[in-house]
Structures are given as C-alpha cells and as structure tokens.
Amino acid sequence: MALALLPVPLLLAAAPAAFAGGGTRRWGRGRGENQRADAQAAKDAAAAAFYELDTAQRDLRISIETITAVDPSPAARKAAADFTGLGHRIDEVSHAYITAVDSHDLDRDDLDAGAAGRARTDLARAKDELVRVKADLDRFGRSLGPLLATAETQLARLAPAVERARQALRAAGEALEAVRSSGLTADDLAARLAALGPELTRLNQGAGQHGVQETLQRADRVLRQAEAVRVEAEGLPEKAAEVDKRLVSLRTRAQALTTRAAGVEPVLSELRRRYSAACWQDLQQVPEEAAHAVAQAEEKLREARTARDEQRWPDALARLSTVRALLNTTDEAVSAAGDRLRRLDEVSFDHSKEVERTRFAIRDAQRLAMAGRNTPDPRHAGPLDDAVARLDRAVAGLEGRHPDWWAFLTETEAVRGTVTRVVREIRDDRGAAGR
Known part of the structure; x- marks a missing residue:
C-alpha cells in the first residue's frame, strides 16, 4: 500500500517545481524581449536624429557655399569658420552614434536583458547628443538669414546681368555691321569690340569658375563697353556728315578771313x-x-x-x-x-558820352553804397572815390595836340569795371546779412 501511494506526493512535489521553472523561463523571455524592443526603439530614434542632423548639415552647407561664393566680407568668412567648427562637433557625435550602433547587435538570439539595457542607454545618449548638435546647427542657420538673403539677391542678379551683357555685345556687332555696309570701316570700333571677346568667354564659363562678384563686375563692364561701341557705331554716319560739313564751312571761313585780313x-x-x-x-x-x-x-x-x-x-x-x-x-x-x-x-569826335556813361555808373554805385546808411562802408567808399579821381585824370589827359584817345578809352572801361565789382560786393554783403 505504501508503494502504491508513493507516486502521488512525488507528482505533487514535482508539479510546483515544474510550474516554478516554467514560469521563470517565460517571465525571462518576456522581459528580455521588452528590453530588446526598448533598445531597438532607442536605435531607431538615434538613426532618425542622425538622419535629421545629416540633412540639416547638407542644407546648411549649400547656404554657406552660396554666401562665400558671393560675399567676401569678414562676416561671411566668420560664418564659414563657424560652420567648419560645427562640422567638427557633428563629426564627433556622428562617430559616437556609429560606435554605439556597431557595439550592440540587437539581432543576436542570445541578447540578454543587461546587454539590451546597455544598448538602449548608449543609443539614447548618442541620440541626445545628435539632437543637441542639431539644435545648435538650427540656431546657427537662423543667424545666417541676412547674409543668405544678400547672397541670394546677388545670385538673382547674376543670370540677368550676364544676359544683358550678351545682348549688348550682339547689338554692338549688329550696329557695327550696319555701319560697315554703308562704306565706313570703323576699324577702331571693330578692334574695341573684338577685345571684348575674351570677356564673353569668361562670362560663359560662369560664376563657378570666376566667382559671383567678379562675374557681375565683368558683366557690367562688358555691358558698358559694348553699349559705348553700339552708340558710337550708330552715330558714326552722323559724325562723318558733321565732319564733312565742318570741313566745307571752315574752308569757306578761312577764305573769307584771308580777304578780310587784306x-x-x-x-x-x-x-x-x-x-x-x-x-x-x-x-x-x-x-x-x-x-x-x-x-x-x-x-x-x-x-x-x-x-x-x-x-x-x-x-x-x-x-x-x-x-x-x-x-x-x-x-x-x-x-x-x-x-x-x-x-x-x-x-x-565827342568824348562827353564816354565820360557821362562812366560818371553815371559811379553815381549809381554811390547811391547804392549809401542806401540805408548815414555813411558808406569804407571798403566801398574808397574804390568809388578813387574811380572818380581816375576819371578826372583820364579827362585831363586829353589836353594837348595829340591826345591818347585809346588810353582814355581803356581807362574809362577799367573804371567801370572797378565800379561793377564794388556794386557786386555791396549786393553780396547785403544778401549775406539778409540770410
């Protein structure tokens, strides 16, 4: 009977052990899978952060290249240097991310909870660093707004400026051809236009080879020079006609002057x-x-x-x-x-008219000098008094058998010149006082 009853307690004793063992294994697999899932989620988040940072860096590099291609200013050079510094930080956090990814194989069958937890921690740390540098990169990108706007404006000018230069060259060539067809050689204009050929080649090579600023300046220079050639070419027939007209006119005048000189x-x-x-x-x-x-x-x-x-x-x-x-x-x-x-x-025949003309000019100046004053300004009175004396001496010099009438005329003219200068000074002084 005892032997018959023995299996029951053994079964009862074995059953709890089997339950406990099986339960422990099932709980362990569930926790390990959760840890693996958390680590995978951390890996995915880090990968997304890495992709966003890489994309932002690529976009910002285009902006920096746009700025440095157009703007040689110290601010633009500093922006390029700052971007290089951020690039070093990006390299560091990217390396840390890649190292974290390479250090943990989340697909291993024997990945335990501890390894999964360490992987999650390392990948989360790498993600946080990537996000932090991305935030710094975004702030830096926003600070480039004014520089980038200026550079984009310059770039927007580039294509139209080059096209205007090309059109000016074509127009100059057409004008030159039209002039030559009329029989005018215009060799100097042709040489000037030919000299612009290398400049057109450089324009066609573009800003990538010569820089935006240099290309804009070259386009403006070509435009101005080609336009000058066009204008001169179009005006050449008129210039030729004007030269012909002046040749005839001046020859006629020279002949007439020969007759008059005789x-x-x-x-x-x-x-x-x-x-x-x-x-x-x-x-x-x-x-x-x-x-x-x-x-x-x-x-x-x-x-x-x-x-x-x-x-x-x-x-x-x-x-x-x-x-x-x-x-x-x-x-x-x-x-x-x-x-x-x-x-x-x-x-x-009658010198009184010359005398009276000069005296009238003196009296008129004297009245102006006294206007609104009890006594005249010595700066004005002195020259006017001297003018009176000079006129009297000129008249007295006419006495004699052979008076120097030419000296008389030049002296009266000089006196009137002095009077005119005094009148101008009086009016200037009063005008300044009125202001």
Missing part, C-alpha cells in the same frame, strides 16, 4: 595818319599774324581732310578744332583793327 593794312594806315602811335602800335603785327594763322588753318584743314578720308575720326575732329581756334583768334585780331578805328573816331 583790309587790315588800309585801316592801320588810317590809324597812323590820324592818331598817335599809342593808339595803334599794338595792332602793327595783325596783318602778318593773320596771314600766318590762316596759312596754319589751311594746313590743318588738309590734315583733317586726310584723316577724314582714312576715317580717323578723332584725328579729324582734333584738327578741325585747331582750325576753328586759329580762325577765331585771327577773326578777333582782324576785327580789332576796324573796331579800334571806329571807337577812336567816335570818342575823338
């Missing part, structure tokens, strides 16, 4: 006969000087004609300007002789 000698003879030497001796060389000046003008006209035929427009215009200056000077000298005789005849 009439100076009779005028000088009349001056010598009727007036003292002081009235005409400064005009003695007028006929000879006029003939020499006209001969010079005619020589320059021939040179201008040659330059025009060879289409050397600057040379032609320069010589025509010289001709005009020579003829102007000669015309004044020739006119001076006849004018001298006329004025001397008028004043010798």
Whole structure:
C-alpha cells in the first residue's frame, strides 16, 4: 500500500517545481524581449536624429557655399569658420552614434536583458547628443538669414546681368555691321569690340569658375563697353556728315578771313595818319599774324581732310578744332583793327558820352553804397572815390595836340569795371546779412 501511494506526493512535489521553472523561463523571455524592443526603439530614434542632423548639415552647407561664393566680407568668412567648427562637433557625435550602433547587435538570439539595457542607454545618449548638435546647427542657420538673403539677391542678379551683357555685345556687332555696309570701316570700333571677346568667354564659363562678384563686375563692364561701341557705331554716319560739313564751312571761313585780313593794312594806315602811335602800335603785327594763322588753318584743314578720308575720326575732329581756334583768334585780331578805328573816331569826335556813361555808373554805385546808411562802408567808399579821381585824370589827359584817345578809352572801361565789382560786393554783403 505504501508503494502504491508513493507516486502521488512525488507528482505533487514535482508539479510546483515544474510550474516554478516554467514560469521563470517565460517571465525571462518576456522581459528580455521588452528590453530588446526598448533598445531597438532607442536605435531607431538615434538613426532618425542622425538622419535629421545629416540633412540639416547638407542644407546648411549649400547656404554657406552660396554666401562665400558671393560675399567676401569678414562676416561671411566668420560664418564659414563657424560652420567648419560645427562640422567638427557633428563629426564627433556622428562617430559616437556609429560606435554605439556597431557595439550592440540587437539581432543576436542570445541578447540578454543587461546587454539590451546597455544598448538602449548608449543609443539614447548618442541620440541626445545628435539632437543637441542639431539644435545648435538650427540656431546657427537662423543667424545666417541676412547674409543668405544678400547672397541670394546677388545670385538673382547674376543670370540677368550676364544676359544683358550678351545682348549688348550682339547689338554692338549688329550696329557695327550696319555701319560697315554703308562704306565706313570703323576699324577702331571693330578692334574695341573684338577685345571684348575674351570677356564673353569668361562670362560663359560662369560664376563657378570666376566667382559671383567678379562675374557681375565683368558683366557690367562688358555691358558698358559694348553699349559705348553700339552708340558710337550708330552715330558714326552722323559724325562723318558733321565732319564733312565742318570741313566745307571752315574752308569757306578761312577764305573769307584771308580777304578780310587784306583790309587790315588800309585801316592801320588810317590809324597812323590820324592818331598817335599809342593808339595803334599794338595792332602793327595783325596783318602778318593773320596771314600766318590762316596759312596754319589751311594746313590743318588738309590734315583733317586726310584723316577724314582714312576715317580717323578723332584725328579729324582734333584738327578741325585747331582750325576753328586759329580762325577765331585771327577773326578777333582782324576785327580789332576796324573796331579800334571806329571807337577812336567816335570818342575823338565827342568824348562827353564816354565820360557821362562812366560818371553815371559811379553815381549809381554811390547811391547804392549809401542806401540805408548815414555813411558808406569804407571798403566801398574808397574804390568809388578813387574811380572818380581816375576819371578826372583820364579827362585831363586829353589836353594837348595829340591826345591818347585809346588810353582814355581803356581807362574809362577799367573804371567801370572797378565800379561793377564794388556794386557786386555791396549786393553780396547785403544778401549775406539778409540770410
């Protein structure tokens, strides 16, 4: 009977042991799986943080490259240096993340809870560092706003500026072709346009090779120079017509002046006969000087004609300007002789008009000097009193058999000049006081 009853207690004794053992193993697998899942979640979170940081760094690198390509300022250089420093930090936390990932194989069948927990801790720490550096990178990116806006504005100008330069070159070439088809060679303009060829090549190579700022400056320079060539080419037919017109006009004038200069000698003879030497001796060389000046003008006209035929427009215009200056000077000298005789005849016949004209100017200035004052300002009274004395002396100098009428005229003119200066000073002083 005892043997029959033995298996029951053994079964009862074995059953709790079996329950306890099985329960412990099932609980262990569940906890290990949870730890593995937590570690995997930490790994996924770290991977997401790593991806976000890498993406942000790539985007920001484009911004930095945009800024440094356009902006050579100290602020731009500092931004590039700061980005490099952040890059070193990113490398460090990225290395730590990769090390954490490589150190823990979460797919191992024998991964225990402790190993899974350590993996979760390491990966969570790596993720936190990645997130922290990403936040610093985001703050740095926001600080680049003004620099990036300026750089993008410059870049937005680049393509239109280059295209405008190309269009200007095309327009200059078309204008030059049209001029040449009319028979004008325009060799100098063609050379200037050809010199822009290498610049166009550099523009076509782009900002990637030469930089944004340099490309913008080159585009502006090409635009201005090509536009100048176009304008000059379009104006060349008109310039040629103007040169032709001036050649004819100045030649006609030189011929007329030759005729007029021949009439100076009779005028000088009349001056010598009727007036003292002081009235005409400064005009003695007028006929000879006029003939020499006209001969010079005619020589320059021939040179201008040659330059025009060879289409050397600057040379032609320069010589025509010289001709005009020579003829102007000669015309004044020739006119001076006849004018001298006329004025001397008028004043010798009746000098009272000249005297009265000068006295009137003095009295008018004196009234202005006294206006609103009891006594005149010495700065004004002195020159006006001296003007009165000078006029009296000039009139007294007319006494005698052969008065120097020309000295009289030049002195009265000088007196009126002094009076005019005093009047201007009075009005300037009062105008300043009124302000």
